[in-house]
Amino acid sequence: MELQKNQSLLIQPEWRIIDQSSLGPMFDALQSFAMDDTLCTSVGAGNSPSAARSWVHHDTIVLGIQDTKLPELEAGLKVLEDSGYRYIVRNSGGLAVVLDEGVLNLSLVFPDSEKGIDINRGYDAMLQLTKEMFKDFPVHIEAKEIVNSYCPGSYDLSINGKKFAGISQRRIRNGVAVQIYLCVNGSGSDRAQVIRDFYHAGKREESRKFIFPEIHPEVMASLSELLGTELTIQDTMLRFLQSLKGFSGKIFASQLEGEELTLYEGYLDRVHQRNEKVLENQSK
Structure with missing residues (x-):
């Protein structure tokens, strides 16, 4: 029964697929947050069936609001810039995560x-x-907090205690977006080291108001490292689409259309303004 209950959200009459996994380095992370807000509004209003979106961003650090409270934020941000990363502040909870072409x-x-x-x-x-996507591998995927990872939470996904994914949620206008980042290939510990360096530069001293994670890079890994197989984004996308089709029976490719395009422009403008305001306020 529990399995059926968990699956029930996956069992939709049809799934609308929006694939943005190969748009390249110019695809900005703020566009993704505007996309999900648009889809939440459209799905919540009954103007769209349930939607599944895939996306990849290059060399981007997504910060949480709490990260902007670091005592020496500018020093932390300089570390990210020097390491070749762009950064944005997201409009939902959580802490810093790394996005690149292997995520x-x-x-x-x-x-x-x-x-x-x-x-x-x-x-x-x-x-x-x-x-379901990785059921052909003889491993146990566990959901529990991996304490010394970046952006730790109770729905960190791990294999043998090493985290490869984190899940978050956003609710807006009667729609719910459940988001996951999957570290598909590359080095999980190298990604963690970037965030560790960011916190070390940004903390300098312990904040009395906020507690930031003490990151141990060795507790993070990519699926390729954990499964002993070199997975690609394309291979993982195929697994995603096949699994979703197994739950629904019908999936179809789509892009934003009609009123959604106007909604998207509004949400994109909003996230840009909000992002600039947050970073501007913290640098004063």
């Missing part, structure tokens, strides 16, 4: 029912989908 991000966007989708049900649906 596949997936969003599942559902309508929020009258009773409301329980937060854990959204997380469990994404966990179930991830397990």
